[in-house]
Amino acid sequence: MKNLNFLFIGIVLLTCNFVNAQDDAAVEKEIAEFHQPYKTKFESILALTKQNQLEIETVKDSVKLQQLLLKGDSLINEIDKNRINELNQEFKFAKEHPNSIKSLEMIRIRVGRFEGMNYYDTFEEVFQNFSPEIKNSEKGKEMAEKLKYFKQSKVGSPAPNFILKDSNDKTISLADFKNKEYILIDFWASWCAPCLEELPYIKELYKKYQHQGFEIISITEDKESDSWKNAIIKNKIESWKHISLLENQSKIDKEYFVNGIPHKVLIDKNGIIIGKWKGTSENNKRDLQQLLKSIFEAE
Incomplete structure (x- = not known):
C-alpha cells in the first residue's frame, strides 16, 4: 500500500x-x-x-x-x-x-x-x-x-544618504549638502563611451550654476583606480567631487537602483530626488537643462 x-x-x-x-x-x-x-x-x-x-x-x-x-x-x-x-x-x-x-x-x-x-x-x-x-x-x-x-x-523620495571617501581621500556625506546645494549624482566610468560624450555638456552646466548652489558628485564603476583618476585629469573634470565604488567597497549604486550607466540623479536642497535620467539622449540633456534653468534662472 x-x-x-x-x-x-x-x-x-x-x-x-x-x-x-x-x-x-x-x-x-x-x-x-x-x-x-x-x-x-x-x-x-x-x-x-x-x-x-x-x-x-x-x-x-x-x-x-x-x-x-x-x-x-x-x-x-x-x-x-x-x-x-x-x-x-x-x-x-x-x-x-x-x-x-x-x-x-x-x-x-x-x-x-x-x-x-x-x-x-x-x-x-x-x-x-x-x-x-x-x-x-x-x-x-x-x-x-x-x-x-x-x-x-524614485523621483519624490528622500535620496539615500552615504558617507564615502572621494578621490582626495576626503569624507563626503550627502547629508552635509542638505539646505545648502542642489546635487547632481552622475554614475559613470572611464570606459563608458556615452558617459564620456556627455562630459562637455555636464561641464557647461557646472560652470553655469556652480556659484548658485549646484554641485556634482561623480560616482565611478571603474575597477581600476588608475584608469578612473587618469580620466578625471584627461577630461578636466577635477572641479567637482569624485567617488569610486571600488575604493569605498560601496554598493550605493544599488541603493540608487542603478542598472546601467550613465545614470543621473538630481537632488534638491531638502534631500529629495527631483530628477532621474537613465542612459543618454538629447531628450535627457534637454530635460536636465530645463530643470536646472527653472531652479536657478526663475524670475
Missing part, C-alpha cells in the same frame, strides 16, 4: 510539472505574439534612425543639418513611445496572468530600464496582483527586492 501511495504521489507530481510546462509554453507563445508588432515597429524606426545619422555625418548645409537633428529627436521620441506602449501592454498581460512565472519574468526585465522609470506604482500594483506562489518564488523575491530599491530611489 505504501509503495502504491508513493507511486500515486509521483504520478501527481509529474502530471503537475507537465501541466505547468504546457502552461508556461502557452504563455510564452502569447507573449511572443503580442510583442511582435512592437518589435517590428522598433526595427523600422531604428533603420530610419541609422539612415538619418548617416546623413547627419555627411551633410554640410547648416539648415539641412538642423532639420536632420530635429528628425533624429523625433525618431528617438517614437522609439521611447513604442517602448512605453509595449510596457503598458505587458502590464495588462501580467494582470491577466497572475499565476504565470513567465509574466513575472517579463515585467522583471523592464523594472530597471529607461521606459519603466516612471512606473513604480504600476509595477507594484502588478506585482501584488500575482499569486502568493509566484510572489514567494525565488524570482518573486528578487522582484520584491528590486521594487524596494526602485521605491527609495
Whole structure:
C-alpha cells in the first residue's frame, strides 16, 4: 500500500510539472505574439534612425543639418513611445496572468530600464496582483527586492544618504549638502563611451550654476583606480567631487537602483530626488537643462 501511495504521489507530481510546462509554453507563445508588432515597429524606426545619422555625418548645409537633428529627436521620441506602449501592454498581460512565472519574468526585465522609470506604482500594483506562489518564488523575491530599491530611489523620495571617501581621500556625506546645494549624482566610468560624450555638456552646466548652489558628485564603476583618476585629469573634470565604488567597497549604486550607466540623479536642497535620467539622449540633456534653468534662472 505504501509503495502504491508513493507511486500515486509521483504520478501527481509529474502530471503537475507537465501541466505547468504546457502552461508556461502557452504563455510564452502569447507573449511572443503580442510583442511582435512592437518589435517590428522598433526595427523600422531604428533603420530610419541609422539612415538619418548617416546623413547627419555627411551633410554640410547648416539648415539641412538642423532639420536632420530635429528628425533624429523625433525618431528617438517614437522609439521611447513604442517602448512605453509595449510596457503598458505587458502590464495588462501580467494582470491577466497572475499565476504565470513567465509574466513575472517579463515585467522583471523592464523594472530597471529607461521606459519603466516612471512606473513604480504600476509595477507594484502588478506585482501584488500575482499569486502568493509566484510572489514567494525565488524570482518573486528578487522582484520584491528590486521594487524596494526602485521605491527609495524614485523621483519624490528622500535620496539615500552615504558617507564615502572621494578621490582626495576626503569624507563626503550627502547629508552635509542638505539646505545648502542642489546635487547632481552622475554614475559613470572611464570606459563608458556615452558617459564620456556627455562630459562637455555636464561641464557647461557646472560652470553655469556652480556659484548658485549646484554641485556634482561623480560616482565611478571603474575597477581600476588608475584608469578612473587618469580620466578625471584627461577630461578636466577635477572641479567637482569624485567617488569610486571600488575604493569605498560601496554598493550605493544599488541603493540608487542603478542598472546601467550613465545614470543621473538630481537632488534638491531638502534631500529629495527631483530628477532621474537613465542612459543618454538629447531628450535627457534637454530635460536636465530645463530643470536646472527653472531652479536657478526663475524670475
